[in-house]
Amino acid sequence: MEIIPGRGVDLVKIGEHRSRVEERIGLPHHGPGGERAVYNTSPMLVITYAADGTVELVEISHSGGGGDAEAEFDGVQLTYRFLDDVVSELHARGYTSIRSDIGHDFHAGFAVWSMHSLWAGDLDPTAGEDDERVISEGVSIAPYSYFRGNET
Structure with a gap:
């Protein structure tokens, strides 16, 4: 699923009203009517709504399947890859970021992050138990x- 920095994805855009989103992709399977809602799309979308019912944040979880089932931008697979590789490729394409406590916030209007629920062995079968490489688990x-x- 291709992201549109600062705006969302083709299915859901920042500022859209919840009713429009749910007309298009259906009701969430978790969090109906709440501030955060999880939608059964591929990859899975997590939408945060503002008090007025408009989309405030679009998040894409890793699927673990690779390819089209992952988030991407400008030819770079953003999820289910080593975070340092993702950031390095984006920086090489001219996108700038600031490190956060869970990943990198890109000035273009997105963040890649890890909650450390995966370990290097999930991507690299030769990884040892002490391998500290972090996997990008999601994009906001x-x-x-x-x-x-x-902040600039």
Whole structure:
């Protein structure tokens, strides 16, 4: 699923009303009516809604399947890869970021992150138990100010 930095994905855009989103992709399978809702799409979408019912944040979870089942941007697979490789490829394409406590916040309007629920052996069968490489488990999409306020 291709992301649109600062805006969302083709299925869901920042600022859209929940009713429009659910007309298009159906009711969430977790969190109906709540601030955060999980939708049964491939890959899975987690949408955070503002108090007025509009989309505030779009998140894409890794699927673990690779390929089209993962989030991507500008030819770079963003999820279910080693986080350092993802960040390095994006930086090589000219996208800048600031490190966060769980990943990197990109000025273009997205963040790649890991909650450390996967370990290097999930991607590299030769990885030892002490391999500290982090896997990108998700991407969050919103205007950069959502992640960092007015920081530049």
